[in-house]
Amino acid sequence: MAVRVEEKSNGVIVLTLVGQGEPNHLDTEALLGLAETAKTLANQSGMRALVVTGQGANFCGGRVGKKGLTRASDVAEDLNAILKVNAAFAALPVPTILAVEGLALGWGFGMSAQADYVVAAENARFALPEMSHGMPPLIVLSYLFRFVSYKRGFELSLSSREISAADAEGYGIVTSVVPPGAALAEALRVADFVAAQDPMSITLLRKFGREAAGLSDPQRSEYAVSLMSVLLAERAQKAHG
Structure with missing residues (x-):
């Protein structure tokens, strides 16, 4: 099971990402789920x-893709799981509030960037480690520059370095920082506040706000997938001789 769903009495839903190992990695099937x-x-x-x-x-140590794919079409299908998650969360009628403890790497970093509100513990760590594995994080870059400057986003992608919750707040990825272990409680407090507002007003606020900020560009994300699929397929073909 990739996710646990808990329904609160006031209409607040809590999704818990259930990944692999201590880093809480999510594979392709988990993302599709x-x-x-x-x-x-x-x-x-x-x-x-x-x-x-x-x-x-840990919130999420990143995505684990399928191994040994040598055809670009198969790699693209694997990467499209990320786009399906992004599209499904973008279409929600209510705000997405993240509670981040520990690691938020790769896909976890991207999820944090796209969420409407992010509460992070002081000891949370954010990074795009893809380049350390020889793979540019193009899907994240297809929307990251809505939140951070080009130079900052380029440097984070190039270096793969981890940043603190305080730095992520300063860069515009995180909304607020709380003591370790307190992220979920604060996220639930924010969710309770949202739940007490007029539902239609909240839906319109989220929808119009995201559109005005230009947070969604499916064509650019699809282009990122096409570029990455060719790169990864060629690399796999060389590895297999």
């Missing part, structure tokens, strides 16, 4: 806010 869960919730009446947190000590 998460996308389906988000699509189901989008049609659920009575939902007022969505809180997403991670199982254990």
